[in-house]
Amino acid sequence: MTAPRSRRERPESLLTRVITSSLVLAGVSISVLTIAFLIAIGAAFETQLRLRARSLADFVASQSEFAMLVGDRVELENIATTVLAGEDVLTVSLTDASGQRLAGAERQATQSGGSERRFETRRDVMPPNSQGLMDWQSAKNHPAKLGTVRITLSMKKQDALFARTVSLGLVAAGLSVAALLSVQYFRLRRLLQPLKRLTAFTTEVGAQNLMRKAPVARLDEVGQLAVAFNRMLEDLAATTVSRDYVDNIIRSMGESLLVVDNTGSIRTANQAALSLLGYREGELIGKPAQLILDGPPPGTCRGLGASYRTGNGALIPVLLSASAMLGESGSVEGEVWLAQDMTEHKRFERELIQAKEDAEQANRTKSLFLANMSHELRTPLNAIIGYSEMLQEDCRDRGIDGLEPDLANIEKAGKILLFLINDVLDISKVEAGKMDLCLETFDVAALLQEVMRTAAPLARKNRNRIRVACPADIGEIYADPTRLSQSLLNLISNACKFTENGVVTVEASRSSEDGIQVSVRDTGIGISPEQLGQLFQSFTQADPSTTRKYGGTGLGLVLSRKLCRMMGGDISVESTVGSGSSFTVHIPRPSREAAS
């Protein structure tokens, strides 16, 4: 039970480990020092003992010289006893030169105690010289030694002293180790304190509190670690905050967003997707995308019409855009599907198509109605015009005066009505797409001459002069001559209608794109800019009051423009109120395809 815990705790107790290693280091070094010190002390004690023993032996030898010389044994015994009085002297023995015992003394065994260590020293006693000092130089001249002094000293005192010194040394060593360790401990504790705080802080950050800052006490290694940690925290907070931002966008967007991984499973579905498809949060995650997509996988697409299948099986039309989702390494990690609910759009589309079909049907009905009406109108007109012509003939044949002009008026009114009916019919044909052109190549100058012959009576009516300017070599053009004549006659008729005592000029020329343009200019009442805008609309004259004054329906201009456009050309208009108008017919040279 203890072993695993200590193993688990070991990484935390950096302090213990440092203290342990300090302890070992201090213990070893202090022990070595102590041992060296003790060895030195021991050696010093021994030297001291040896010196004492020698000086004691020297003293006994000098005291014994004379007694030995004379052989005074009593004196020698006295000396021995005196020496033995020294506290650590165990034995004293004096022998003569031949080694015979002269005197000796020995401490009682009980007094001396157990088996203490002993130190023995020997000293020869030499005969005294004149100076009373031992003279090694002259010793050869003197008889040999007188005797020998042997002294044994007890080492008990030295040993006790040594033992005390050792104990003192050990205590000192122990104390110093303890002092060292406690200093070390507190210093380390102080050093490790910020590390401990950083650890606690890290735990706190782990609990999602990214906005905190690690405390930086000192800028040492731990301080730098804290600074680095704070920097990392800032980066992390930045990315985390931006992720929250993106999440918020995805959650708030109106389009439904799905992320499909490479296996075809849904990995992300935003709120819009869930509500569109009728699933709850998390229900779609991990499900195959085919569950909600009706049809084959879209691949990369933009604005594809597709169908999503809701949770209850209903199909929803969507506008789908799918794009590859690339990972950081650039590899495809899946697809992002963005879909827009097209239900409303489709409904509008259906309604629009319906409305268009209705309008087309109404237009067809209108055209048919106009065609029928024109037939029904022509039949009585046929009678009116025919009878008035016939009556005029009768009057001429029978010589009846006075009736002919009235009959001519009836005939003229009938014919105007007929032209109107023809215009209505033509417009309905153009609008129904049933107007067929008879295209052929013809000479423009000849056509213009024919038109002018028909137009001459129109000009005369309002006392207008009519002028034609057409180069004789203007050449041919490929178009429908009947319809071109009809358009030009319409324009000339209008010019004459809205001009009195003026000039109508018809001018033809080759246009830049090798077509022709024919302009019809008048010096009439002109058209205001506002009126110009509505000029080419059916049944619109520039001003309703003009209808009352000048007659007409405004159909002619509309029809003329439609006919010119069918031939690839157009009619343009320029006008100044009060000074006249200029209408120009442009007929381009048809392209090869149109000509064939």
Next chain:
Amino acid sequence: MTRLLIVEDNEMNRDMLCRRLARRGYEVLVACDGIEGIEVARNQQPDLILMDLSLPEMDGWTATRILKSETSTRHIPVLALTAHAMETDREKALAAGCDAFDTKPVEIGRLIEIMNRLLTRSEIGQ
């Protein structure tokens, strides 16, 4: 004297056309519908038929087809006269076997021009 047959249901138009052509020296026969027109054509053998196309009982297209399928009447030129002014009407009339086509209201000069062309052709044919 050139004998014409006018097949026309509208009384006013029939009367007006009859009188105007008679005034110009033609002998004019009349019929009011397609069936009567065929009958008169078979019996009276006119030189030219002026055929309205919208007729009761039998329309002008059918009548023309029948006339052109019978040996006794095949040679008589038929001039279609109609108020149907559409381009397709002309094609429909020619397809039914009419030899010419003119629109109403009748412009007497133009009509006589066409009639003369048809009569000349038919005389050469005979």
